[in-house]
Amino acid sequence: MSRARTSNEIWWARIVDRVDELLHNYPKLPKKPLPENSLPLKIGSNITTKNYNTFLNNHGSSGYKFQFELNSDNKTGNVYIIVHYNPDGSGVQIAPDVAVYPNITFVPKPALSTVIPPPPSDKAGNPHARIICEVGVGQSVGDLKQKCESWMLEQYVRAVVSIKILKPRSGIREPTTGYFYRTMTAKLYRQGIATQRWDFGNIKKNSTDPTGDPAPFNAPNLAHFQINIPVGEVFWDPRQFPVPPDYAPASPPVVTVPNFTIDLYRIQRAVLKAES
Known part of the structure; x- marks a missing residue:
């Protein structure tokens, strides 16, 4: 059985997460709910596939659906909030x-x-x-x-x-x-x-x-x-x-x-x- 984390451990985990966000180029979720007429909305530019997958693992249940469009370098891309993930065979996680x-x-x-x-x-x-x-x-x-x-x-x-x-x-x-x-x-x-x-x-x-x-x-x-x-x-x-x-x-x-x-x-x- 795993033990519950103390408030101090949770606090430090949040600090680590924040430092990770500052050190990496992750997409940024909007702070307010989005009206339909604002979609698609770009929330990240030149995001690596690895960072996008990390972002998706952390925010896949946020209620938004995301699209990752690869740049010509086939290494980075732009991230949008739309209604779907994009199955393009690039190795990006999809659902x-x-x-x-x-x-x-x-x-x-x-x-x-x-x-x-x-x-x-x-x-x-x-x-x-x-x-x-x-x-x-x-x-x-x-x-x-x-x-x-x-x-x-x-x-x-x-x-x-x-x-x-x-x-x-x-x-x-x-x-x-x-x-x-x-x-x-x-x-x-x-x-x-x-x-x-x-x-x-x-x-x-x-x-x-x-x-x-x-x-x-x-x-x-x-x-x-x-x-x-x-x-x-x-x-x-x-x-x-x-x-x-x-x-x-x-x-x-x-x-x-x-x-x-x-x-x-x-x-x-x-x-x-x-x-x-």
Whole structure:
């Protein structure tokens, strides 16, 4: 059992942390909460990959999401607060907004796998995420697409859900709720299947008349505005390599629900409420 630190030890630890911050070029978090329209916000310049990873380990749970953009020297970069980490293959630590992993009860840790070469893992050595969700607000559609396609290069990532939330339409609001009208787009990437797309905001993408030309996405449980991902994809764990073309993942007998179902109307309402 580890002992509790005394107040003196905590005080000295804070001094050491402060000295470390002064001696190294780390990104600096804002002192006040950020409004959405201020993103992306640069919080560090010419930051080394090592210092960025240290910063991310210390502040990854701060509530912000960060992007690291490498400079031409491939050694340093600029850090921004946006809505995502950036998977660019540079060795920078990354994390998706939401991820679904298989439990090691059903899919063993990669180190124990009989597949040669062994499948990849997360930093803790657990199975790689199978389903990922990325939500974009402050960054461009192109950046979000590149991020999702980068995840799909990993064969153990079976599906990626992309949600792009555009800026609210100023000056026009829903008459009953007072929510701003806002365009939203979702995409589903799956291995071996064409990308699917949904426009699910409370206003049509190019419309300026939400009352006379209302968006069809106006109620929960509409079949055409639900994203369905087979639950079996979470248990994707082929025992041969290369993967046989007829391989199909199977859910354990205790799992009886066929799909993960994402009702986009519920996401729409949550977004609009947060902005009101």
